[in-house]
Amino acid sequence: MSPPTSAHEHAHQSHDAIVKRLKRAEGHLRSIVAMIESGRACVDIAQQLHAVEKAVCQAKRTLIQDHIDHCLEHTVSALASGEQAPLEEFRQITKYL
Template sequence: MSHANNPEILKRLRRAAGHLASVVAMVEDGRDCLAITQQMQAVIKALEMTKRTLIHHHIDEHLGHVAGNAAGPLPAEARALVAEIKEISKYL
């Protein structure tokens, strides 16, 4: 599945866009700094989660697909390695 067709990625991006629109409106309305920074943190978190979802999707779709096609379904050792790579990616 293409990243463009992944409903989870699109949902997360739309959520981040909504948060960002709220931040812009809050700044335009002259809201207080604390409220704005809290909303900005929500934007940052939403983007970080989207990035993680995108990277995991890429790993699953491409690395898992290539390794699986080479010799049938992925053996347990290869699945464990893919899971480890996904876990490491949270530090990006």
């Protein structure tokens, strides 16, 4: 396993948009908890949960695609020099697709 890297090293252009989307989903999730606590209809709650789930899935997809787009070149050049750690990282992230 490769050593931990700095947060800045893996900062991609899409990360700000992903954080914004997740914060919106976080607020939405809080409102769903309030819906449950106030006794709202299950179908309304399920609909809102579905929306949050889709937002989180889209954030994950964007993160993984961005990582692949920006880190694939590094992985290929590292493999050419015999380094295996980037390939293992690539394998690890693709299991979340």
